[in-house]
Amino acid sequence: MxxxxxxxxxxxxxxxxxxxxxxxxxxxxxxxxxxxxxxxxxxxxxxxxxxxxxxxxxxxxxxxxxxxxxxxxxxxxxxxxxxxxxxxxxxxxxxxxxxxxxxxxxxxxxxxxxxxxxxxxxxxxxxxxxxxxxxxxxxxxxxxxxxxxxxxxxxxxxxxxxPSPEDIYATIIHPQIEIKTSESRAILPKEVALTDAISQWANVGSLVHALHTSDYELIKDSLHDVIVEPHRSQLIPHFNEVKTAVLNTGALGCGISGSGPSIFTLNKGLETANKVKEAMESIYSKTDIDFDIHVSPINTEGVKIK
Amino acid sequence: MxxxxxxxxxxxxxxxxxxxxxxxxxxxxxxxxxxxxxxxxxxxxxxxxxxxxxxxxxxxxxxxxxxxxxxxxxxxxxxxxxxxxxxxxxxxxxxxxxxxxxxxxxxxxxxxxxxxxxxxxxxxxxxxxxxxxxxxxxxxxxxxxxxxxxxxxxxxxxxxxxPSPEDIYATIIHPQIEIKTSESRAILPKEVALTDAISQWANVGSLVHALHTSDYELIKDSLHDVIVEPHRSQLIPHFNEVKTAVLNTGALGCGISGSGPSIFTLNKGLETANKVKEAMESIYSKTDIDFDIHVSPINTEGVKIK
Missing domain, CATH: 3.30.230.10 (Ribosomal Protein S5; domain 2)
Incomplete structure (x- = not known):
């Protein structure tokens, strides 16, 4: 070969x-x-x-x-x-x-x-x-x-x-704005409150447990970020509006993908993932920001030969 | 009844x-x-x-x-x-x-x-x-x-x-000193470095995964506390000496039990747990501090009818 x-x-x-x-x-x-x-x-x-x-x-x-x-x-x-x-x-x-x-x-x-x-x-x-x-x-x-x-x-x-539960689908919107890496980094605090850190590691432990046990309710209950999102979400227009809408539509959770500007959701079932796509579209289509939306199952294989 | x-x-x-x-x-x-x-x-x-x-x-x-x-x-x-x-x-x-x-x-x-x-x-x-x-x-x-x-x-x-892996035993020493709750609390920082918090939640996630997969090496690799132990261990005489000795003896990990003064270890197998007991004894028996040591399997049932 x-x-x-x-x-x-x-x-x-x-x-x-x-x-x-x-x-x-x-x-x-x-x-x-x-x-x-x-x-x-x-x-x-x-x-x-x-x-x-x-x-x-x-x-x-x-x-x-x-x-x-x-x-x-x-x-x-x-x-x-x-x-x-x-x-x-x-x-x-x-x-x-x-x-x-x-x-x-x-x-x-x-x-x-x-x-x-x-x-x-x-x-x-x-x-x-x-x-x-x-x-x-x-x-x-x-x-x-x-x-x-x-x-x-x-x-x-x-x-x-x-492990990845079988019925998880991601919906991701990429609003085509530029966030400078330097800005995205500078906005992060160097120190965080111990109480916030405790909440965060409770959620990390809980999410790992939820993925092992395919507990969708617990996945939902664990997908919270009290440390980074409050800062970085300010750089993404309509973040809070999108988050509220997708959670109301049934998404398990919603957050910033990497350092943004993409916003991801995890959802139980393709049907919910598609509804979440519509909810995202309805918000960003009212703005003058171009965007892409992807709906995807979790790829359990990773990089592969085509 | x-x-x-x-x-x-x-x-x-x-x-x-x-x-x-x-x-x-x-x-x-x-x-x-x-x-x-x-x-x-x-x-x-x-x-x-x-x-x-x-x-x-x-x-x-x-x-x-x-x-x-x-x-x-x-x-x-x-x-x-x-x-x-x-x-x-x-x-x-x-x-x-x-x-x-x-x-x-x-x-x-x-x-x-x-x-x-x-x-x-x-x-x-x-x-x-x-x-x-x-x-x-x-x-x-x-x-x-x-x-x-x-x-x-x-x-x-x-x-x-x-989940608890089958072959885990705890060895715990209780040095009979008094640590005032107020002191044990006051010594904790209100804020922690974001980098330390990240290490800690990586360890929490990793420990939960290790317990699910009975991965003893990973349990060992996850039992680190970069946030609280550096402060509270100062209140426990010979903490660092005990920690070094038990890790050299084969303990998977060692830390402060609750807010102290007890020091716990987790070990793979009863034999190692007993050796760790000896290592702890040999340090504290040279001091004028009274102590108790307990060796115990993990109690998977909790409180029970006798």
């Missing part, structure tokens, strides 16, 4: 209560990529469609993660990478993670899978760092492992796979 | 990472109690052995929780309560919780179990509040439900039962 086509999925990080540690993987949104073994040594990005991104490997997220892996293997050939980008950069649903994951997953398949998924995450984290200026894995882990993941720690890298 | 004998167990709250929310139940330490239906209406504490505690129901933890339940039922008789206290008040292993739980559990059995365990916790919390000046359930929940519990919230009261 000298060439492989890949689907590298979008992901939702944080999942309300689990800031910086939890994430889950989407099925209906993602990038397509082709990775190809070629004679010419090194990493060569030969095609990018969808968005205007750099072709120089060391300036491209997919290139940087590929280079990190390439340096760890000893081969007398190189790799070409084609990227067909469907996830908009800056949308908050793991666009850079999808790129970072796709190249290393594809290369690993082509050379007989010498690396496990945690090792692939370690390479991909180098690419992610190019985009976000710091090493974090909360989008990478669900993109690689699928399902719900908990990044227990980054140093050392330890990723846990949390 | 007019009289019932009860074993009301000691418990460990916080469990390192889960300050204010996690707890587990012990098997080899606990109070004995007798609850008896009598003609004379009201709650009557007729015998207390072991420690010097008030007989007036409204001044006694077991009495206050009994009164809270008594007010919620409509009966033309009363209850006598005898308390044979083995858990020293102030030891940090749920002495007041055992008393609060024993009386309401016993009364509930005698009147045909009209209340579920969460409802019993709500009565017991009134007794616990007499001892600790605030309503918390992190010792009550494991005493009533057994095993590991997560108090998701107090208002409304929501308690989750987390």
């Amino acid at each position: 000298n060439e492989i086509k890949i689907f590298s999925p979008a992901t939702v990080a944080n999942v309300a209560c689990g800031f910086d540690v939890l994430g889950f993987c989407l099925d209906s949104v993602g990038d397509d990529m082709v990775v190809r073994k070629v004679e010419k040594k090194g990493i060569h990005i030969t095609r990018i469609e969808g968005f205007d991104l750099p072709y120089e490997a060391e300036l491209n997220v997919a290139g940087v993660s590929a280079l990190a892996m390439y340096e760890a293997i000893d081969v007398d050939f190189g790799f070409e990478i084609e990227i067909y980008k469907n996830i908009k950069p800056g949308s908050g649903i793991g666009s850079s993670a999808a790129s970072a994951v796709g190249s290393v997953f594809g290369m690993n398949e082509l050379i007989g899978r010498p690396f496990n998924k945690t090792q692939l995450t370690a390479f991909a984290i180098k690419g992610e760092a190019l985009a976000s200026k710091c090493e974090h894995a909360d989008n990478l882990a669900p993109a690689l492992f699928g399902g719900f993941t908990l990044v227990k720690s980054v140093k050392p890298l330890k990723i846990l796979e949390i | 007019n009289e019932i004998k009860i074993f009301s167990p000691a418990t460990v709250a916080n469990v390192a990472c889960g300050f204010d929310v996690l707890g587990f139940c012990l098997d080899s330490v606990g109070d004995d109690m007798v609850v008896r239906k009598v003609e004379k209406k009201g709650i009557h504490i007729t015998r207390i052995e072991g420690f010097d505690l008030p007989y007036e129901a409204e001044l006694n933890v077991a009495g206050v929780s009994a009164l809270a339940m008594y007010e919620a039922i409509d009966v033309d008789f009363g209850f006598e309560i005898e308390i044979y206290k083995n858990i020293k008040p102030g030891s940090g292993i749920g002495s007041s919780a055992a008393s609060a739980v024993g009386s309401v559990f016993g009364m509930n059995e005698l009147i045909g179990r009209p209340f579920n365990k969460t409802q019993l916790t709500a009565f017991a919390i009134k007794g616990e509040a007499l001892a600790s000046k605030c309503e918390h359930a992190d010792n009550l929940a494991p005493a009533l439900f057994g095993g590991f519990t997560l108090v998701k919230s107090v208002k409304p009261l929501k308690i989750l039962e987390i």
Whole structure:
């Protein structure tokens, strides 16, 4: 096998209560990529469609993660990478993670899978760092492992796979506004009240338990973020209005996807997920903000061969 | 049935990472109690052995929780309560919780179990509040439900039962020093660094996952407290020395039991738990501090009829 086509999925990080540690993987949104073994040594990005991104490997997220892996293997050939980008950069649903994951997953398949998924995450984290200026894995882990993941720690890298209840669907709206990463970071408090922190870790423990036991009511009861959302939601127009509407429509929970501006919901059943989509549409269609909405089951497989 | 004998167990709250929310139940330490239906209406504490505690129901933890339940039922008789206290008040292993739980559990059995365990916790919390000046359930929940519990919230009261791996044993040392509750509280920070809070909720999520999957290595990796222990451990002589020794002996983790001064460990297998006991003994026997040590499996049943 000298060439492989890949689907590298979008992901939702944080999942309300689990800031910086939890994430889950989407099925209906993602990038397509082709990775190809070629004679010419090194990493060569030969095609990018969808968005205007750099072709120089060391300036491209997919290139940087590929280079990190390439340096760890000893081969007398190189790799070409084609990227067909469907996830908009800056949308908050793991666009850079999808790129970072796709190249290393594809290369690993082509050379007989010498690396496990945690090792692939370690390479991909180098690419992610190019985009976000710091090493974090909360989008990478669900993109690689699928399902719900908990990044227990980054140093050392330890990723846990949390079970996904069968009947969970995500609805995500991407309002096409730009939130500067610097602003999104600066708005976070450096210190938080101990009482708020306690509520948050009660919710994280409770959500993990609820996912293990497929307890939808408890999932609903756990999807609260008292730490980050009160700050970052200010950067997203109509956030509170959307949240109120989707919860009234029956969503289990609603929060900011990653650092925004996308807003995610989790829902029991496709029917509710579709109703939530309508509720979101009815709010944003009254504004002058363009938006995309995705409805997706949880992708329990993660990045895969197409 | 007019009289019932009860074993009301000691418990460990916080469990390192889960300050204010996690707890587990012990098997080899606990109070004995007798609850008896009598003609004379009201709650009557007729015998207390072991420690010097008030007989007036409204001044006694077991009495206050009994009164809270008594007010919620409509009966033309009363209850006598005898308390044979083995858990020293102030030891940090749920002495007041055992008393609060024993009386309401016993009364509930005698009147045909009209209340579920969460409802019993709500009565017991009134007794616990007499001892600790605030309503918390992190010792009550494991005493009533057994095993590991997560108090998701107090208002409304929501308690989750987390599975207990089979081969887990606790070793607990109670150094007989007095820590004033006021001091133990005052030493806690009101605010914590967001980065520390993130580590803590990663550990809570990870511990819940590890208990569900009986992953002993992950339990070990999750039993860290970066928020409370650095402060409260200063109040416990030789804490760091004990912690280092028991971890070197093979304990999965070590932390402060409740607000101290007891120090708990969790261990895989009885043999390690016993070795840990020796390691603790060898440190405290060189001091002039009296101490008790308990080795116990996890009590998955909680408070029970003897």
